[in-house]
Amino acid sequence: MNDKFDKQLQTKHIKPTAMRQLVLQVLTKQKTALSLPELEEIFVRADKATLYRTLKTFEKNKLIHSIDDGSGAVRYALCSEECDCSIEDLHVHFLCSKCNKTYCLNEIPVPTIKLPVGFSLENVSMVVEGICANCR
Amino acid sequence: MNDKFDKQLQTKHIKPTAMRQLVLQVLTKQKTALSLPELEEIFVRADKATLYRTLKTFEKNKLIHSIDDGSGAVRYALCSEECDCSIEDLHVHFLCSKCNKTYCLNEIPVPTIKLPVGFSLENVSMVVEGICANCR
DNA sequence: TAAGTAATGCAACCGGGTTGCAAACCTGTT
């Protein structure tokens, strides 16, 4: 049963500890992106620093990506299968102003922008705020 | 000399105190968006809370707009003349990963996005990160 | 089993943001 997560972690070269399996499990079943404080609420008995480092490890190894939606806390969501966190993998995120959940709109890529001369692009973040389908 | 700022404040129904004139002056001559901590560095003798409330007042009265570029601090920049902070006035912002300055790309409007069914739009933030013209 | 490395738990700290409250200030009125 945990084999699936085990394998997933190993694929990304992350040692599959119990904590990591659990966090990956939660992130998998979650439809929306999770912040560290939210993760703390789910794992009430776990240590904040451990959760923090777990997320950082996942992010470093490109199992998850981070979103700063301006809600005050950085959120994290699973990367899709083929994602290698390059510019082409960037998608729009949606923050619901009612339930405060953040959605990955994986099917909506971030539009290309023509920057002024002399400006080079490394990364783009696009966050749409509004009311989500569940809250209306 | 201060008449210009005075008038500008009064137009937005903000009582023109000394502090507010000074902050507006700094924001005017600044080419990039400023955060509260950055403002504190400029006005070393001023109180953090006062600066904070000054920015909040300016924002409420649509003299400035705020940008969360994911750098950890919210930044503020003067609105352009005709701006009334509606969706049409939204523009792309640029965060330089070298000098950490945030630019308003006023001439680049935020592209329109087609959201999934059931999702409604209230606001959009688009921040491009890269190297600015001055740092290359 | 022993040594070495990695992960965890605990505590403390940092920095941006925010608020309560009292003092100072401004404005209009008597």
Place this chain on the structure above:
DNA sequence: AACAGGTTTGCAACCCGGTTGCATTACTTA
């Protein structure tokens, strides 16, 4: 000029998300 009302300011304290140091525990491998 003195006063009353409302606004702004300064100071202090606090909140919260994020981050780090360090000792302990768990894992791996010789």
